[in-house]
Amino acid sequence: MNDLTSRYTEALMNTFGPPKLALVRGKGTHVWDADGKEYVDLLAGIAVNSLGHGHPALVGAITEQLQTLGHVSNFFTTGPQVELAETLLRLLGGGVTAQGGGKVFFTNSGAEANEGAFKLTRRTGRTHVVVAEGGFHGRTMGALALTSKAAYREPFEPLPGEVTFVPYGDADALAAAVTGDTAAICLEPIQGEAGVVVAPDGYLAAARRVADEHGALLWFDEVQSGIGRTGDWFAHLRHEVVPDVVTLAKGLGGGFPIGAVVGLGRAADLLQPGNHGTTFGGNPVACAAALAVLRTIEADGLLEHVRVLGEKIRDGLAADPRVTEVRGEGLLIGLDLVSESAAAVVQAAQEAGFIINMTTPQRIRLAPPLVLTDDDAASFLQAWPGILDAAEV
Structure with a gap:
């Protein structure tokens, strides 16, 4: 050693x-x-x-996929990519139905998923984002702008965007911070890096109401809390609140790098050709790995x-x-x-x-x-x- x-x-x-x-x-x-x-x-x-x-399910899926196609670029699509997107939308279930449909953008990590979602919010024509103190959304420049800890942010300022931090769980502070210029409210249903802080009952529902009042997007960062981690497919499901955007990674690939931005309703079509991209995101091996994870969670x-x-x-x-x-x-x-x-x-x-x-x-x-x-x-x-x-x- x-x-x-x-x-x-x-x-x-x-x-x-x-x-x-x-x-x-x-x-x-x-x-x-x-x-x-x-x-x-x-x-x-x-x-x-x-x-x-x-x-064995994960090893088998990765091995089998590598024997057919490993990488094709996003000029093309593959069966695992399409099936994984369809599966994630199915697991979001009522949220997809309530918002009138959804679409997925695949990435390689949670930070990259949050970068993509951050860019998506700019397509609303607004630039202000409200996030919570104690939140962690990644270390890349955009995701870092949304991350609460000053020691992470300050050495790299100025950072993108107009970002307001409010106390986590304080619905009144959240309501006071959101305005007609707010593009999105970004929250973790459970704050992982803060030490596993669970959203109080009614808090996410209050965030939904505030977002609707001001025409803002409600974005749940489920990078750490999603994919069965809490005993539900997504932590926000217990709160019966429908978001506009969900970001995923970590457990999705079971150890193989993959992330996702899921846009629901109007958020599904905000990113159009030329707005965003990725070389490796959605590659068939990563998608096959994620499908193996989801199937095993269900089957077992x-x-x-x-x-x-x-x-x-x-x-x-x-x-x-x-x-x-x-x-x-x-x-x-x-x-x-x-x-x-x-x-x-x-x-x-x-x-x-x-x-x-x-x-x-x-x-x-x-x-x-x-x-x-x-x-x-x-x-x-x-x-x-x-x-x-x-x-x-």
Whole structure:
């Protein structure tokens, strides 16, 4: 592991700091490092590896597609591209019907999906966007303009657009910020990077009303919360609110890079030829991978599994008095500790054979594969008090 780490330091830009581990193999919800140590992966590449590591459905779909067509450019189309777009629109179901139809633009990542959606909002003829404090939408220049954390934004200012930040969950502040010049309201139904902060009941519905009052688009960033992560196909479905734009990535490809911008109703036709593009977006291999993920979630009943297991994990974590709050839905889980000891907890968990994530000095995030087993969840909950002890929480 030390050899890989030192080579990493010499060869890669220092954008992430030194790697915590050098991983060499994965199977299911387990990974192994270069020293042969095994870990239960409770982060899944930050909510990416929906089916864990090496799932036969995903490996088979990618392998089969590569044997026919790997890349054709967007001068042409392929069966997987069309079928995936149709499937996403089907899963959005009532939202597509309510808005009178929908269309999809495929990208390679969540940041690129949000860049595309940001450009789409400009086609309304307006430039103002309202977003929430604590929100994270990506690191590219447009997506960064919508991202709340000043430490991310300020070194790269001036950034695109006229952006107003409002407190997340405050419907009155949102209403006060939106005007007749507002192109869109952009919100995460669950804020992932903030530590898994769930939208309060009625908040997304209030955002819909405010958007309608001012003729603005309502855009839900479901990059982290979508594709079954919360026990629903999309986190906003529980709120019974229909957006105009949905952005997706992370879990959609199960580890293979793909993202999507879904426009509903009038938003479906705002981008026209020449307005936007991508070389690799919607390539048949990525689309085949995403279709394998969606089919497996449906065939294996993973939405119900995610709902039930997520509740067990949240209840188990909350049982320790050193945890002051547990939040989330399904297998997107955040918790607060009594002290700013999250970094020590992450390290202690790693030493105990579990990969988890710190989002703030006091907050921990879990986003395991949707195929996490009851046994692996139980082993983590059994180890949890000892992890907190080792971290001296």
